[in-house]
Amino acid sequence: MIPRALTIAGSDSGGGAGIQADLKTFAALGVHGMSAITSITAQNTVEVTMVYDLPVELIREQIRVVVRDIGVDAVKTGMLHTPEIIGAVASELRGISTPIVVDPVMIAKSGARLLREDAVKTLVEELIPLAYVITPNALEAEALSGIRIRDLESQKKAAKIISELGARGVVVKGGHIEGERAADVLYFEGEFRIYEAERIEARTTHGTGCTFASAIAAELAKRRSIFEAVENAKRFVTDAIKYGFQVGAGSGPVNPVGKLLRDAERFRVLEVMREAVRRIEKNRIFMEAIPECQMNLCMAIPGARDLEDVAGVPGRIVRHPDGPRASDHPWFSASRHVARALLKALEYDPEMRAAMNMRYNPKFIDAARRLGWIVSYYDRRLEPEDVKRIEGGTIPWGVGEAIKNAGGKVPDIVYHEGDWGKEPMIIIFGRDAFEVLEKAEKLLRVVLEEGEE
Numbered sequence: 491m492i493p494r495a496l497t498i499a500g501s502d503s504g505g506g507a508g509i510q511a512d513l514k515t516f517a518a519l520g521v522h523g524m525s526a527i528t529s530i531t532a533q534n535t536v537e538v539t540m541v542y543d544l545p546v547e548l549i550r551e552q553i554r555v556v557v558r559d560i561g562v563d564a565v566k567t568g569m570l571h572t573p574e575i576i577g578a579v580a581s582e583l584r585g586i587s588t589p590i591v592v593d594p595v596m597i598a599k600s601g602a603r604l605l606r607e608d609a610v611k612t613l614v615e616e617l618i619p620l621a622y623v624i625t626p627n628a629l630e631a632e633a634l635s636g637i638r639i640r641d642l643e644s645q646k647k648a649a650k651i652i653s654e655l656g657a658r659g660v661v662v663k664g665g666h667i668e669g670e671r672a673a674d675v676l677y678f679e680g681e682f683r684i685y686e687a688e689r690i691e692a693r694t695t696h697g698t699g700c701t702f703a704s705a706i707a708a709e710l711a712k713r714r715s716i717f718e719a720v721e722n723a724k725r726f727v728t729d730a731i732k733y734g735f736q737v738g739a740g741s742g743p744v745n746p747v748g749k750l751l752r753d754a755e756r757f758r759v760l761e762v763m764r765e766a767v768r769r770i771e772k773n774r775i776f777m778e779a780i781p782e783c784q785m786n787l788c789m790a791i792p793g794a795r796d797l798e799d800v801a802g803v804p805g806r807i808v809r810h811p812d813g814p815r816a817s818d819h820p821w822f823s824a825s826r827h828v829a830r831a832l833l834k835a836l837e838y839d840p841e842m843r844a845a846m847n848m849r850y851n852p853k854f855i856d857a858a859r860r861l862g863w864i865v866s867y868y869d870r871r872l873e874p875e876d877v878k879r880i881e882g883g884t885i886p887w888g889v890g891e892a893i894k895n896a897g898g899k900v901p902d903i904v905y906h907e908g909d910w911g912k913e914p915m916i917i918i919f920g921r922d923a924f925e926v927l928e929k930a931e932k933l934l935r936v937v938l939e940e941g942e943e
């Protein structure tokens with residue numbers, strides 16, 4: 491049976507926080523998400539311009555119908571604008587025995603008030619005592635505890651004070667506290683735990699609080715312990731910030747499905763690479779393509795950022811008496827040279843996701859030109875001194891030069907004619923590993939057939 495989670499929160503028309511973040515988070519964590527919308531906000535990455543509270547009876551009814559028919563394994567509450575809304579939600583939740591995560595949303599990232607000042611008292615009296623865990627940020631924890639929060643010690647102190655309001659667990663979040671690490675403090679039934687992650691410099695933090703709280707709810711819906719739930723939620727929100735979208739003029743939205751999609755793409759790339767390597771091994775013609783320094787075939791996931799996002803063949807593809815042989819199964823971070831060339835090409839054309847190096851032979855270059863392909867080259871001897879000093883800098887520099895020489899288009903092939911102790915080389919680019927192999931095979935055939943004449 492799929493775990494079911496209900497969010498009771500406001501709608502963020504910008505899609506970064508609120509109901510929108512909660513449902514994405516539930517889906518990404520394999521939980522069926524349901525929603526009771528409390529307020530509709532007109533909001534973007536910069537500001538909240540209008541708030542419309544839904545009728546209290548409609549809020550109650552959204553909760554009742556899903557509880558009655560579908561069932562709920564965990565609840566998350568977010569924006570509850572007025573004392574009336576908080577009172578109504580609390581009275582509905584009193585009859586539910588599943589864990590409730592209360593995110594005491596007071597102020598939006600952009601600074602707009604999402605909880606009326608006169609509503610704090612109702613929150614404290616009616617909702618917090620129902621919470622299995624409450625997740626204030628530093629400002630909210632200051633408002634609830636009455637103490638200044640600057641560091642772990644004061645986070646701990648505040649967590650304990652807030653627990654006295656009746657919540658079983660309290661997480662005082664550290665997103666707003668300066669420091670190299672983003673540290674959250676959990677206080678649960680007398681025990682403190684600290685959850686830390688590197689602080690990400692990106693501005694894609696719109697929706698962190700909603701994502702974190704709904705991730706805790708999703709994990710609790712799966713019957714995880716509070717400690718596991720917070721640990722997983724912490725990792726989840728860190729990834730959501732990392733893969734966030736830099737859109738809008740303010741804090742861009744987090745991306746709760748970014749990591750999941752990346753992992754799915756990694757699987758797809760490995761499938762293609764596995765089949766491509768099989769094709770190379772079955773076709774002796776590729777023996778002619780393997781240079782002294784061996785050959786590698788690489789393919790990147792969409793949106794690749796670094797070597798970890800590029801699959802290659804560990805130990806490369808080598809000449810074996812029986813034919814071309816991959817030393818190992820394709821995997822990520824397995825190539826440096828070809829992968830670096832590919833990452834450079836991706837800066838110019840995100841569709842060119844595969845590359846392979848190939849033995850240099852002027853006949854291949856000639857054949858490519860006659861086929862009407864884009865051919866470009868670079869001269870390693872012209873590499874500037876400052877680039878030489880960068881580890882792994884030569885290839886990206888050279889490929890960049892070759893692309894510029896081709897008018898900014900990623901060529902079908904790029905070559906260089908070597909330098910002292912450096913073998914000349916060809917790199918073939920294509921949209922996927924299959925296209926690269928097709929191009930390589932075409933060049934090999936043209937040259938072989940002409941050689942036989």
Ligand SMILES: Nc1ncnc2c1ncn2[C@@H]1O[C@H](COP(=O)(O)OP(=O)(O)OP(=O)(O)O)[C@@H](O)[C@H]1O
Pocket residue numbers: 507597598599626627628663664665666672673674687688689690691692695696697698699700702724727728731
């Ligand atoms: N720059 C960052 N890098 C890493 N983690 C962060 C960063 N900013 C926030 N977090 C983490 O995100 C989670 C949410 O914390 P935060 O203090 O931002 O909540 P919030 O202020 O309620 O967010 P929101 O403004 O979306 O309501 C916490 O786990 C926090 O440690």
Ligand SMILES: [Mg+2]
Pocket residue numbers: 593595596627699700
């Ligand atoms: Mg918040």
